[in-house]
Amino acid sequence: MSWKMSQGLKDQIDTANVTTTHCVKCGVDMACGADSETSSCWCKGFPRLPPEVGVDGSQCLCPNCLGFVLNRSVEQGIEEKGVSAMVALASENSINPVSDTGRGKPRLVEHVDFQIENGKYVFSSWYHLKRGYCCGSGCRNCPFD
Numbered sequence: 001m002s003w004k005m006s007q008g009l010k011d012q013i014d015t016a017n018v019t020t021t022h023c024v025k026c027g028v029d030m031a032c033g034a035d036s037e038t039s040s041c042w043c044k045g046f047p048r049l050p051p052e053v054g055v056d057g058s059q060c061l062c063p064n065c066l067g068f069v070l071n072r073s074v075e076q077g078i079e080e081k082g083v084s085a086m087v088a089l090a091s092e093n094s095i096n097p098v099s100d101t102g103r104g105k106p107r108l109v110e111h112v113d114f115q116i117e118n119g120k121y122v123f124s125s126w127y128h129l130k131r132g133y134c135c136g137s138g139c140r141n142c143p144f145d
Contacts, residue, residue, distance in 0.1 A: 023062035025069075030062050046070065046112055067111025067124075074126045083129075083143050090129035 021032045032041055046066055061069060077086050108114055113127040125141045128134070134144035 021060045023065050024059045025061055025065040028062050030060065032060050046109060063111045067115075070112055071124050071126060074124070074129065078125065078129075078143050086129050086143065087132050090126065091132065 019032050020029060022029050032043075042063070043060070043066060046063075074086065077089065081089075108127070110116070112124065113130075114121045114123050116122070123139060123141060125143045128139065128142050128144065134142055
């Protein structure tokens with residue numbers, strides 16, 4: 001089984017300086033640039049996993065699994081700490097904040113900020129927490145409901 005890197009992820013790393021590894025959760029083969037001195041790994045665009053998740057930086061996860069683990073961690077945080085605490089955490093730790101000003105579009109990270117289902121974007125709870133309020137559109141993952 002192998003995982004095909006999307007063009008957006010290819011643009012984030014120098015593919016000439018990557019190693020082949022596999023996801024510790026699903027076993028899919030993938031490229032990793034974390035050990036390279038001249039390039040950066042695609043995962044650097046993802047928020048850091050909290051230590052309680054049990055996956056440290058030496059264990060590679062594919063984008064699907066990393067997104068799943070991150071989103072599960074966010075859902076757990078909402079249950080344990082509440083939405084207000086998670087909004088504060090999202091605004092403090094967001095590498096790519098959501099901006100509604102229209103002046104600049106944020107760089108959204110697939111599998112973290114959204115999934116594409118049947119050609120449509122489905123925004124995650126993390127995305128909504130970064131925005132900080134409910135837009136009233138009945139979003140599936142809205143934590144403010």
